[in-house]
Every structure is written in C-alpha cells, then in structure tokens.
Amino acid sequence: MSPLISGLASVASLIFNATAGGPGKSTASRRSGADVEPEPSAVLTLSPQAEALAGFAGKGILVSQGKLENTLGAVARGSAGAAANAASAALSGRPVSTQDFQELLTRFGADDAQKAQLTAGFDANKDGSITQDEFLKGLAKTKGAQAGSDFSQAVMQLMDRSGNADGSVADKEFAAFSTAFAATGAKRAGVA
Known part of the structure; x- marks a missing residue:
C-alpha cells in the first residue's frame, strides 16, 4: 500500500474511532493508543x-x-x-x-x-x-x-x-x- 493511501486510511480510521467512541461505548471497545500509534502528518x-x-x-x-x-x-x-x-x-x-x-x-x-x-x-x-x-x-x-x-x-x-x-x-x-x-x-x- 502506498504511504499516501496508508496515511489517508489511518486518518479516516482515527476520525471514525473518535466519533464512534461516544459516551455509550466502553473504553475497552475503543482502540487504544497502544494498538495504533498515530503518525505525524508527514504526507x-x-x-x-x-x-x-x-x-x-x-x-x-x-x-x-x-x-x-x-x-x-x-x-x-x-x-x-x-x-x-x-x-x-x-x-x-x-x-x-x-x-x-x-x-x-x-x-x-x-x-x-x-x-x-x-x-x-x-x-x-x-x-x-x-x-x-x-x-x-x-x-x-x-x-x-x-x-x-x-x-x-x-x-x-x-x-x-x-x-x-x-x-x-x-x-x-x-x-x-x-x-x-x-x-x-x-x-x-x-x-x-
């Protein structure tokens, strides 16, 4: 996968997880920072x-x-x-x-x-x-x-x-x- 596509997928995933992880979701069901480490905006x-x-x-x-x-x-x-x-x-x-x-x-x-x-x-x-x-x-x-x-x-x-x-x-x-x-x-x- 190209770095550009990979970066865009990571950003989309972060946005989705942030909006999907509302007050009704437990912290265990959200992705932890240990699973996916956000990368700096290098693209x-x-x-x-x-x-x-x-x-x-x-x-x-x-x-x-x-x-x-x-x-x-x-x-x-x-x-x-x-x-x-x-x-x-x-x-x-x-x-x-x-x-x-x-x-x-x-x-x-x-x-x-x-x-x-x-x-x-x-x-x-x-x-x-x-x-x-x-x-x-x-x-x-x-x-x-x-x-x-x-x-x-x-x-x-x-x-x-x-x-x-x-x-x-x-x-x-x-x-x-x-x-x-x-x-x-x-x-x-x-x-x-």
Whole structure:
C-alpha cells in the first residue's frame, strides 16, 4: 500500500474511532493508543496550482518566478527567452554539479541525509551532475501516483519547509525551488 493511501486510511480510521467512541461505548471497545500509534502528518500535497506546475515539468517546461512581483514564467527546453527568462534559457544543456545542487539544498534547509537522497533521486544517470531534464523529471514525480514516494515527499517537504510549512506546497514554493535551480545553472554558465 502506498504511504499516501496508508496515511489517508489511518486518518479516516482515527476520525471514525473518535466519533464512534461516544459516551455509550466502553473504553475497552475503543482502540487504544497502544494498538495504533498515530503518525505525524508527514504526507504533503501539492496545491492545485503547484500540481499544474508539476505537470508542466513532466512536459519539459521549467516554471520559475520572475523578478517583478513574483510572477511566474515558463521556458520550454532549448527555447530562447526574454531577459527575464535568460537564466532558465541559459541552463538548457548545462548540467548543475551535484556539489552545487547540494549547496542549493542546504539553502532550502536540507540535512545531510536529505541532500544525499535528493541528489541521488535527481541525478538519474548517476553521472555526478543534474541536467535540466533530470531536474524536471524529478519535479514531475511530485504529481499523481508517484507523489506518495519517499523521494517526492522529500522534495515537497523541502519546498514547503522553505515556504510557509503548512503541509501543502503552493505554486510559489514550487516555483521558488525551480528558480533556485535555474539560477544555480545560470551561475555555472556565467549568466548573471
């Protein structure tokens, strides 16, 4: 059973037991805390807008925040963008080293175990660098059936923790991570 389904089943069970255990029920008929230990809310979700951004990533489109009023902009792989999209466009074909990627993860608050997990998850071909395509495929894993995997949950925890940490990844939190990756690639390519 996937962690997402298992978590939802646990929450539904807890709610059912709390409402079914009224004053007429004995404590012996209720589930005790020893039987089922509630787990912390570790399952994160994407807001509908962030889920759309993950869908764009699955189609090879990098969505990042612009400098004016945190607007969102999208750059398809290999396209020539305007000045606001220069960093994203410059990244095309230029991988980010795993060392630079781990520094990015540190800025987002990742610990050593998370950095190792996320670097390994994004570096699909294990060549020591993360291409824009690998990054987008990793982001796309946060959507749909794959959203409950350990890797996708770790990505969403990182994005949410660097935002408002409310258990749901908003579009701005999602785009902030994409923007930081694009800026890291642009810095490596020498684009300001």
